Amino acid sequence: MGEKNSHIDSIKETIKLKIKDIIKKELLEEIFEELKLEEKELVNEISSMISKKTPEKQTIKHSTTTTTKSQTIKAEEKSTNGDKIEREVYISVKAILKVASHALKYANSKIPKQNWVEVIGLLAGKVDNKNDILHIEDYYPMGHGTAVYAEIKDYRNYARAFRDIKKQKLFICGWAHSHPSYGCFMSNEDIGTQTRYQKLWNKSVALVIDPYLIDGTSAGFEIYRADLTTKTWYPLVYGIQGSLDIRMLPEILNFMNPIIEGKAVYLEYDEN
Numbered sequence: 001m002g003e004k005n006s007h008i009d010s011i012k013e014t015i016k017l018k019i020k021d022i023i024k025k026e027l028l029e030e031i032f033e034e035l036k037l038e039e040k041e042l043v044n045e046i047s048s049m050i051s052k053k054t055p056e057k058q059t060i061k062h063s064t065t066t067t068t069k070s071q072t073i074k075a076e077e078k079s080t081n082g083d084k085i086e087r088e089v090y091i092s093v094k095a096i097l098k099v100a101s102h103a104l105k106y107a108n109s110k111i112p113k114q115n116w117v118e119v120i121g122l123l124a125g126k127v128d129n130k131n132d133i134l135h136i137e138d139y140y141p142m143g144h145g146t147a148v149y150a151e152i153k154d155y156r157n158y159a160r161a162f163r164d165i166k167k168q169k170l171f172i173c174g175w176a177h178s179h180p181s182y183g184c185f186m187s188n189e190d191i192g193t194q195t196r197y198q199k200l201w202n203k204s205v206a207l208v209i210d211p212y213l214i215d216g217t218s219a220g221f222e223i224y225r226a227d228l229t230t231k232t233w234y235p236l237v238y239g240i241q242g243s244l245d246i247r248m249l250p251e252i253l254n255f256m257n258p259i260i261e262g263k264a265v266y267l268e269y270d271e272n
């Protein structure tokens with residue numbers, strides 16, 4: 001009996017050591033296990049949209065109609081009617097183009113609409129300590145899901161992206177996903193995901209893009225944060241960092257279409 005127990009103990013010890021080893025090697029994966037989304041059944045976001053409580057702040061008109069942002073980042077800008085607009089977040093042109101093209105890759109005119117799916121990715125950014133403004137610098141495409149749901153499936157990929165983002169001296173400041181052709185809002189599942197991000201960093205943001213809202217007057221996306229106590233969401237007033245005239249966005253994306261589809265943008269006559 002005693003021998004059996006000590007044998008079991010030694011097995012336990014070996015297992016313990018192995019576990020410790022794994023933790024050492026893959027600490028990141030362990031940390032970000034927290035973020036792991038539970039296996040969920042396919043959720044109908046549209047029906048949850050109807051049941052969700054609409055926060056008051058949702059009516060705020062944000063900056064999507066403002067076409068060009070100056071390079072200089074200002075915490076406050078004057079709107080056309082003279083009121084001060086406080087912007088707490090800026091997003092780079094690069095991040096916008098990446099998230100829009102990723103969304104279009106899985107929901108474009110070459111794909112039957114019933115096969116369009118959502119995409120998901122991570123937002124990489126930095127905070128300007130002087131004014132506390134978040135700058136979303138880049139977007140890291142992670143994966144795609146179903147017509148109404150996308151999640152990061154493999155958390156080793158999350159850890160890989162984490163390291164890549166850290167190398168760029170940025171950090172994961174939120175996530176982005178697409179709602180191909182059904183508008184920008186936060187579903188209950190989205191609030192659940194956002195809650196996880198905000199628990200890791202309380203100022204994390206959620207970007208939701210519907211590429212079919214990009215029409216020359218809208219950038220097609222909203223940036224949200226959740227109120228964790230009321231489980232509601234509200235849009236943030238964002239600015240575009242750099243000089244992007246959103247009137248040009250449809251044309252730029254149209255030009256990028258072959259790239260999105262993995263083809264050359266154009267061929268020389270000699271190449272034909």
Ligand SMILES: [Zn+2]
Pocket residue numbers: 045177178179185186187190
């Ligand atoms: Zn969603």
